[in-house]
Amino acid sequence: MRLLALVPSVYDTNPSQRFRIEQWEPLLRERGIRISYKPFETKELNAVLYKQGQMAEKLRLVLSSLTRRFSEVRAARDYDAVYVLREAALLGPPLFERWIARSGVPFIFDFDDAVFERYVSPSNGYLSYLKFPGKTRSICRHAAHVMAGNEYLADYARRVNDRVTIIPTTIDTGKYTVEPRAQENDVPVIGWSGSYSTAQHLATLRGALRRLALQERFLLRVIGAPGFKIEDVNVEAIPWRAETEVSELRTFDIGVMPLPDDQWSRGKCGLKALQYMALGVPTVCSPVGVNTEIIQDDENGLIASTEDEWVEKLTKLLRSAELRRRLGGAGRATVDARYSAEVQAPRVFEIIESVVREAKASASVAGRRSVSAR
Helix, strand or coil: CCCEEEEECCCCCCHHHHHHCCHHHHHHHCCCCCCEECCCCCCHHHHHHCCCCHHHHHHHHHHHHHHHHHHHHHHHHCCCEEEEEEECCCCCCCHHHHHHHHHHHCEEEEECCCCCCCCCCCCCCCHHHHHCCHHHHHHHHHHHHEEECCCCHHHHHCCCCCCEEEEECECCCCCCCCCCCCCCCCCCCCEECHHHHHHHHHHHHHHHHHHHHHHCCCCCEEEHHHHHHCCCCCEECCCCCHHHHHHHCCCCCCCEEEECCCCCHHHHCCCHHHHHHHHCCCCCCCCCCCHHHHHCCCCEEECCCCCHHHHHHHHHHCCHHHHHHHHHHHHHHHHHCCCCCHHHHHHHHHHHHHHHHHHHHHHHHHHHHHHHHC
């Protein structure tokens, strides 16, 4: 079975791709599915898109990618099905998705963020206004099946399509393993992983972390937002690198995932929390969106709403290695049971197989009707 994957980014650079279709691919291949990736971004576009400025260069490269996308969509007839992650094109209305739907080749739409909400990226400013967030409804409507990362997103898709399945973001538990440390950190590490655009969420903890630093010793390690600082807090901010991501996350004694309670954040699928938990790192999250489904407070992690709660719960973890071990172990067990690629990839295979089977059955019926009408 041949699957054309229209994805946003260069392989192994985009979190949605890496923890969804790219992670499922080996397990789908075992079941006979061959995936051809067609990213919207080129390496050149990826290199500048998430940096501030260079709008003219970004626009030039985006237009070039749009032109290339036309030929890739025309080739969809050579495949059994098409997989679309988030959107077929970075900008503009859902033209490509409509063309695929009219071609008779079924397409599966997968989304793990509230991409139907308008979000202005700190990196791209006015370019974000060309994204047409309202097109998500149209894409859901034209899709043969929708895979949504959580219930909030699934509820949106069900308004226009009754073939919707929740497939959570998953972790490769063969890669994310719990390993004994050769040596404990001299100072406990509170860690966060993200990007320049999501560092604004970590910044919401400024007050709590400054208060915490007055009474506890710790290092705040920030991955993916170089230059991030908090006054009076010991911060180590480093770039994100795919090849060192897991080893750097393993240095955390505590992982944090603060989020504002807004519509964009409610669409989040808890990736940071799942990464920490898979490595046995005790995790503290805001009670936003899927976080409260993933974490049961004081059972497999901690939930903190207010500044006082963040200070209280981080203090408990810093002072108790036993609490860190207990919550870290329970977090890993949660990932093994519900959020591993091994658990979810077979469900993805069943969706792809059913979509292809139904499309072939419909084509066969249409062919017989055509013959009988002659």
